[in-house]
Amino acid sequence: MNDVIIRTEGLKKDYVLGAETVHAVRGVDLEIRRGEFVAVMGPSGSGKSTFMNMVGCLDTPTAGRYWLNGQLVSELTDDELARVRNKAIGFVFQTFNLLPRASALHNVELPLIYAGVGAKERRRRAEEKLQLVGLGDRMEHKPPEMSGGQRQRVAVARALVNEPALLLADEPTGNLDSTTSGEIMDQLAALNGEGQTILLVTHEHDIAEYAKRQVHLRDGVVEKDFLNQHAGAPA
Template sequence: MLKLEDITKRYVMGGETIHALHGVSLDIVRNESIAFIGASGSGKSTMMNILGCLDRPTSGRYWLNGRDVASMDENELADIRNREIGFVFQSFNLLPRASALHNVMHPLIYRGVKPALRKKMAEQSLERVGLQGRMHHLPNQLSGGQRQRVAIARALVGTPSILLADEPTGNLDSSTSADIMALFDELHKEGQTLILVTHEPDIAEHCDRVVRLADGKVISDTRKEVMA
């Protein structure tokens, strides 16, 4: 499903070259749940940006569902982000003056989905995350956990092949974090491919596979044993 081959990413800042990723190679298969974990500066944010087609590697190859990302122009990249990848961010990134329903409907505008169908799909997505009673609330009328559920509903509304979550519990208390991770666990059990980026080991442990990054390199790649 996803294949990274010898991925390197370099930035030039203030005349200094920063090596964010060094020759990373790995495969991510469909229906897998995987966490990238590491301290600040480990390269995990750069990894997220490349996996999410938000940035391009300096060198190396990245294939997403069999397509070579390097060969895509900006319009194709925008389209693949809209259709193939659902993003969930730590800061929620909700439109403050739009209801939960309209926040979830918003990505479907860019797909050309007609208004009536947009509404139906958004309602179903909000129901899926347990917010059927909060559809017409504004973000400032919702708790942090509810806002994150709206963000997850928005990510899921277009049935993406990949759900990519960047520090999805970073702004939540421990009880609310547990609720959100339980929702991610349920989505994965239903077949959703899930990629988490986190610095928290207890969050990473929810995934079947944990890839640890340090100084832009993969230092460990472990999978949970499957019980017979």
């Protein structure tokens, strides 16, 4: 069973907003295996963001259980979750979330700093990932000096630098034009081709088409879960 990267059982999340309790996620059971490329889709209010936050270990469920890479993470403390995020998850955000004053290289090194990797090794690995995303000649540039596509590629390099079990891309093309979106999605598809497990959150159907499997959420539950006929069967 160590081929299973994500397994959730009855995952629930309630929010208390004043006197009202909002049931954002009402019990999701999902299993994602190593090497899969899954797009989570759903309209706003479907509980997709809340679900993503729990899968990304940024939030803890109200009820239910969640195993990431064989580890039961739904019952960990904040600091333990930070360690899980650091080691097992690579994030790619819609708004890139790079440190604007730091160079591309330093941005990519960031997760390694918190992993306690030494300076030389850190630099070697960060350079390697920046070259992988085609930014070998832009390493000393700072985010404001780069285009949106380049920034997102720095973010991808940063997500990969700790060799995570799961790459979590939350609307990665939301701030990019269609050409650049295509480039980023090709990049993700290529990474998946090399065995990287990817969970993609999007509300755009053409972006979701890049994934091999689509999971549709509605009102906090899984509405549809199917394989993409274009992309082929999961690995």
